Amino acid sequence: MDHEERRNQIAEATWRVILNQGMKGATVRNIAQEAGLSLGALRHYFSTQDELLAFAMKLVRDRATDRVQQIAMGELSPKEKILNILLELVPVDDQKMVEMEVWFAFTFYTRHQPDVFDAQHDGIYSAMHKLIEYLDQHHMLRKDLDKELETEKLYALVDGIAIHALLEPQRVNKERIVAVLTHYLNSICVAARSL
Incomplete structure (x- = not known):
């Protein structure tokens, strides 16, 4: 899976967390867990929570x-x-x-x-x-x-x-x-x- 596909997959995991837990539940830890990644692996793709959330919305x-x-x-x-x-x-x-x-x-x-x-x-x-x-x-x-x-x-x-x-x-x-x-x-x- 290439870098962009993985970022999209993480963004979709972010959507699922938001749907199930609301924005308060959209923590890096919860998103990493939903995406099946470690926190370190997730941070390889997104250095901050704001960057991840902005990317997830841009994907929509x-x-x-x-x-x-x-x-x-x-x-x-x-x-x-x-x-x-x-x-x-x-x-x-x-x-x-x-x-x-x-x-x-x-x-x-x-x-x-x-x-x-x-x-x-x-x-x-x-x-x-x-x-x-x-x-x-x-x-x-x-x-x-x-x-x-x-x-x-x-x-x-x-x-x-x-x-x-x-x-x-x-x-x-x-x-x-x-x-x-x-x-x-x-x-x-x-x-x-x-x-």
Whole structure:
């Protein structure tokens, strides 16, 4: 196993510790144990706990970004592309549920520690802005809309639905999430281009 694969494996062990014990349990000792490594071996890959935690969160973001880029390069209609990209940012399957739960735990843990990980600049807001612009560039956005306001609404919708899916997964399941996001997209797009 190469160095980067081992770092990813340790980051995934970090996710499991956070899921099972919360951020307070995400000690270097607990993470090393979960990864099946000695403390010394773990420190070979990450010299500090903050470095390890920041890498674990970067891995969540990188994996979501990779999935989004795959969709963006695909052969879907513009609106289907947007819907599928949004579905990568909310917990609609087990893997995304894990990533989202870890992301929110880490975000709350580091909100006063921007030197560890600046969750306020996680890229989600700018991604929502790009999605609204993309719809506008494809002449799909209704002309009477305020694009900045729609960016804020979409940002709030994605974050809100993600939180509710974590807290109430039986009620806010994949079907509900798809329905809500589809309804929102249909409400901002010209009628002839509804999903």
